[in-house]
Amino acid sequence: MLTGEIRNKVDKIWTDMWAGGITNPLTVIEQLTYLMFIRSLDEKELETESFEAVSGQEMPKIFPQDEDGQSLRWSKFKTKDARVIYDIVGTKVFPFIKSMNGETTSAFSRYMQDAMFLIPTPQILQKIITGLDELYEHDIKDLDMQGDLYEYMLGKLATAGQNGQFRTPKHIRDMMVRLLAPTPDDKICDPACGTAGFLVSAAEYIRQTYESEMTSEQWEHFASDMFTGLDTDRTMLRLSAMNLMLHSITNPHIDYVDSVSKQNDIAAAYDMILANPPFTGTVDAESIHDNLKTVCDTKKTELLFVALFLRMLRKGGRCACIVPDGVLFGTTKAHKALRKELVENHQLQAVISMPSGVFKPYAGVSTAVLIFTKTGAGGTDKVWFYDMKADGYSLDDKRSAIEENDIPDILARFHHLEGEADRKPTEQSFFVDKSAIEENGYDLSINRYKEVVYEKVEYDAPGVIMERLDKLNLDIAAKMAELRGLISE
Template sequence: MITGEIKNKIDKIWTDIWAGGITNPLTVIEQLTYLMFIRSLDEKELEKEQFEALTGEKQPKIFPQDEEGQSMRWSRFKTMDPRKMYDIVSNKVFPFIKSLNGNSESAFSRYMQDAMFLIPTPQVLQKIVTGLDELYEYDIKDRDMQGDVYEYMLSKLSTAGQNGQFRTPKHIRDMMVRLVEPSPDDKICDPACGTAGFLVSSAEYIREKYEAVMTNEQWEHFAGDMFTGFDTDRTMLRISAMNLMLHSVTQPHITYVDSVSKQNMISSKYDVILANPPFTGTVDAESINDDLKAVCNTKKTELLFVALFLRMLRKGGRCACIVPDGVLFGSTKAHKALRKELVDNHHLRAVISMPSGVFKPYAGVSTAVLVFTKTGSGGTDKVWFYDMKADGYSLDDKRTPIQENDIPDILARFHNLEGEKDRKRTDQSFFVDKSDIVANDYDLSINRYKEVVYEKVQYDPPVVIMDRLDKLSLEIAEKMKELRGLIGE
């Protein structure tokens, strides 16, 4: 967990960049990401040199061995005069890391080709390099800490992207990962990965739960094949690849793919899908994959993505995804067709209704988490509903921590659904039979099924109320008389 002192150091670096004229949070993150990557290359090189010195075994080098090549290493340029450092980083290091793409070792370097170095002045660069170096030297002790630092930086992305994408809060992601419980043998995918938050949360969960018992094959799977992410924003791809690298996932499959288009033909491949797909977008009807149109003929991304999850999961695969409330009760043909597909042809396990402030300050939209298993042969006999009222943070733009938090209760109840059978519809969670859902036109909004108990309010008889009003009138007249007397004096 990062301390207040570390947060202050990150805030200072951030302020220095803002003062230099870069005010878009995404650009700030991107520039910091490049510098963190440049530093990580030097770290790798140092490890290779130490191994070579110990074993005498020649290791392939990242940087050229001449004087110019060695001057591109973080450990060399960090102490240079600001102008010289700026010249080396902008004119030598940057072109060099972009050319690494040829024999790339990581997903991150694959997306460096269209990267731009935007730090405006030598002074700003020096402040960032000094600030980052101090963080690494004194505060970041291990990979977990690196990941936490990067997570804190990403938390500053407080605006939604052009396509309606925004960062899902970590505690919501962690809850969703714990709902589907990925294992070390699973293949996990987020087809709208953004900053790769769901993949990072999955990696953390697997390491926390299985680290002591994982085999070498499972660790190899963890470092590469286990995690796949797609996005259509190359900046996001760079950031997500770096985010995963900082969480020990060195070879993730982070790829530029328009997930709902004909470009994506993946089917029945993944064991787990976790996602918060874009809500606001519509896509070009011509480019939409015909398989998805067969499930729900629409241009709305929030519907197409759920149909996509069903296609990409293997039989028995699990999904937890966030959808806007409209998906649950929308009355169009496409809305109903998607809900019918989930309820009739697969196993819809849970609908967790979330309060509308969960995504503030990005958006105030009301959302829900759908949890389902792909079966292709039905399996929904009843659906578990939960009305989440609090998530541990205030539901305003500030999102400050509070005591009330339903997440532990949600997880405990979801993993013991036997105990939920006798709950009434006046409770916070309850089951609804499939027959009820079908009778209600496949409506999945909790308000359709929740029963509210109204307390009868007892009022005094009108005569008593009138007497009370008379008494008050006399008191007012008395006070007015007293006040006039005071003014008269």
């Protein structure tokens, strides 16, 4: 966990950049990411040199061994004059990391070709380098803290993308991961990965749950093949690759792919999909993959992505995804076709309705979590509904921590669904039979099935209320007379 002191140091770096004219939070994080990457390259080189000194075995190097190559290292340039540092980073280090695109480099370096060095002055750069160095040398003790540091920085991205992409709050991501409970042998994908939050949450869960018993093959799988993220924004791909790298996932499959287009042919490849696909967006009808149109013929991204999840999962694979409420009760042919596909041809397990404030301050959109298993042969007998009313934070723009939190209850009940069988539709969670869903046109809105119990309120008779009002009026008149007497004295 990050202490308040560490957060203050990050905020100080942020303020220095803001004061220097970099006011877009995405640009701030991107520039900090480049510098963190440059520092990490030098750290790796120092580790290699230490290993060589102990073992006597020569290892491949990241930096050229001549004087110019060595001058690119963080430890060599960080103490120089601000103008010299600025010149080295801008004209030498940056071109060097942009050209690092070999087989042995990280996923992050693959997305550096179109990166731009935007730090405006030598003084700002020196302040950032000093600030980062102090953080790493005095405060950041381990890999978990590096990940927390980056997560804290990403948390400052309080803006939504053009197509309605929202950064999913960490506690919601963690809830979804715990609902699916991934194992070290799973292959996990987020086809709209953004900053790779879901993949990071899954990685954290696996390390916390299985770390002491994982085999060397499972660790190798963890560092490379286990995690796949797809996105159409190269800036997000850089951020996600860095985020994963800081969580010990050195070579994930982070790819530039328009997931719902014809360029994505991935099918039956993953054990688990965790995602919050873009809402409100539409795509060019010509570019949509034909096999998605057979499930629901539409241009709406929120529908196409759910159809895509079904295609990308292997049989028996599971998905937890966030959808806007419109997916649950929309009346178009495509909406109904998608819901029918989930209920009739696969196993829809749960619909968790979330309050509309979950995505504030990005937006007040109402959403739900769908949990389903790809079977290709049905299997939906009854669907579990949960009406989440609180997530541990206030539902206004401030999102302050509060005591009310349904997430522990959701997790406990979902993992013991046998205890839910006798719960009534008047309660916060309950089962709905498949036949009832079918009768309602495959409507998955919880309000369609939830029964509200109205309490009978007894009111006094009108005469009694009038007497009470008369008494109040007399009392007010007496007080007014008393006040007038005080004023006239």
